Amino acid sequence: MERKIKVLVAKPGLDGHDRGAKVIASALSDAGMEVIYTGLHQTPEKIVKTAIDEDVDAVGLSILSGAHMTIFPKVLKLLKENKREDILLFGGGIIPKEDMEELEKMGVGKLFGPGSQTKEVIDYLRDWFEKNRK
Amino acid sequence: MDFENFLKKLKEKDRVTLSKVITLVDNETKEGVEFLKKFYKERKDSFRIGITGPPGVGKSTLLNKLIERFAKKYDSVSVVAVDPSSPFTGGAILGDRLRMENIYKFDNVYMRSVASRGSLGGLSSSTENILQVLEIFGTDVIFVETVGVGQSELDVMEITDLVIVTLVPESGDSIQAMKAGIMEIGDIFVINKSDREDAYRVSEYVKSILQMKYQDKELTPPVINVSAKNDTNIDELVSRIENLKEIFIQKGIIERKREIRRKKEVREILRDMFIKSIDRELKIIENKNDKDVSPYEISEKILKNIDFKSLEDIWKER
Incomplete structure (x- = not known):
């Protein structure tokens, strides 16, 4: 049987703008992926617990609150502590270019800013999956 | 795959291992089937x-x-x-x-x-x-x-x-x-x-x-x-x-339910094995130009020619 790409889409932090996360969740599902959607106000601990229990291939975080430099490294660290750094951490939101570069250096995957097409995200995930999980 | 180690970690209540084993059986992989066969009694x-x-x-x-x-x-x-x-x-x-x-x-x-x-x-x-x-x-x-x-x-x-x-x-x-x-x-x-x-x-x-x-x-x-x-x-x-x-x-209702469940599961697995194998036979027919032959007739012909030994091989190779 063809293996399905499993993605966790989560919305950490305090801002309540979950439209982006929802659009991505349904776009990925329409592209044939299995998406775990957990809704608003997720802590890094909850996100990592979910990622481990559901054994996802990738975790996508939508952050619009400006807390990206805190949340991404924290999730990355927790994944490592649980020996699941093989899970791809990627994301989207309002993130300045310098921060994007710094996060990518730390080991975060691609970050998608405003104006990104859902197809870019789908292609990115499929490509990553092909290279890392087959 | 180190099955014994997997089992040991499961018994230690390691959730990372639990999640990975579940993925193996959820995706119906060979390893997943082997794991269940080996540790069913556990x-x-x-x-x-x-x-x-x-x-x-x-x-x-x-x-x-x-x-x-x-x-x-x-x-x-x-x-x-x-x-x-x-x-x-x-x-x-x-x-x-x-x-x-x-x-x-x-x-x-x-x-x-x-x-x-x-x-x-x-x-x-x-x-x-x-x-x-x-x-x-x-x-x-x-x-x-x-x-x-x-x-x-x-x-x-x-x-x-x-x-x-x-x-x-x-x-x-x-x-x-x-x-x-x-x-x-x-x-x-x-x-x-x-x-x-x-x-x-x-x-x-x-x-x-x-x-x-x-x-x-x-x-x-x-x-x-x-x-x-x-x-x-x-x-x-x-x-x-x-x-x-x-x-x-x-x-004794639970005991009875579990017995029925086991029987039904064997039936399901057998059916699954047959379907996977029959799919290969079907591919052979699709190439033939037999659109005037009734599906019943085609099925009977296939049934006559099925080689059960090869079915077993197909299942193992899957």
């Missing part, structure tokens, strides 16, 4: 509780409350929530975690979301295998949540020891239409959102239907009014579940 007889009902009746919210009660009482509680896959794209959105805050509050609760994949609206064909992994892990109670539409009603009854059917006061009129399906599979009926009007009228109505159906008073499914949101009467529901469990054990 299973513990976990108590399996099914929760079903029409969409929007609050199954996840109710389950969230039950998790809290059971997590305090038992060493290990698991939840398997099945959501439908799109028959067109194969994708799925699994959103049951949204309303299950309590899975994060208790470290002894494990939850897994499962997409129904190939099976139509019901449970995925791998659900039974996932439950077996959880039993090898040694969980005490497993909740299986599924949307109660069509075939899945029967599936959930076959795969669990006790079924809770969830309805709402507004279900009143539609119970008439549901009588044939959903009314026959419940061991306990819950009217959720009972803070609303008509809740007790509907529960009386459900009781009257059930009383006509069951002769044995002890086994007549209880009907309980609750409000999961307001946490009303949840303790009553929990004690009814425990009570019924005792009765089921005493009367």
Whole structure:
């Protein structure tokens, strides 16, 4: 049987703008992926617990609150502590270019800013999956 | 693959390993099948509780409350929530975690979301295998949540020891239409959102239907009014579940259910083996120009020529 790409889409932090996360969740599902959607106000601990229990291939975080430099490294660290750094951490939101570069250096995957097409995200995930999980 | 190490880690309650083994069986891989074959005897007889009902009746919210009660009482509680896959794209959105805050509050609760994949609206064909992994892990109670539409009603009854059917006061009129399906599979009926009007009228109505159906008073499914949101009467529901469990054990009902389940599973696996093998035979016919030959005739011809030894090989190679 063809293996399905499993993605966790989560919305950490305090801002309540979950439209982006929802659009991505349904776009990925329409592209044939299995998406775990957990809704608003997720802590890094909850996100990592979910990622481990559901054994996802990738975790996508939508952050619009400006807390990206805190949340991404924290999730990355927790994944490592649980020996699941093989899970791809990627994301989207309002993130300045310098921060994007710094996060990518730390080991975060691609970050998608405003104006990104859902197809870019789908292609990115499929490509990553092909290279890392087959 | 180091199976013995996997088992050792499972017994140590390592969740990373548990999740990975579940993925192996969920994807119906060779390794997954080997694992289940090898460690089937390590299973513990976990108590399996099914929760079903029409969409929007609050199954996840109710389950969230039950998790809290059971997590305090038992060493290990698991939840398997099945959501439908799109028959067109194969994708799925699994959103049951949204309303299950309590899975994060208790470290002894494990939850897994499962997409129904190939099976139509019901449970995925791998659900039974996932439950077996959880039993090898040694969980005490497993909740299986599924949307109660069509075939899945029967599936959930076959795969669990006790079924809770969830309805709402507004279900009143539609119970008439549901009588044939959903009314026959419940061991306990819950009217959720009972803070609303008509809740007790509907529960009386459900009781009257059930009383006509069951002769044995002890086994007549209880009907309980609750409000999961307001946490009303949840303790009553929990004690009814425990009570019924005792009765089921005493009367040998659970034992009988498990026996039927094992037999059915063998049948399913055999059918699966045949279908996988027959698919190859079908590919051979598709190339021939036999559109005037009846499908019955083609099937009979294939049946005559099937080489069972090669079927076995195809299954092993898959």
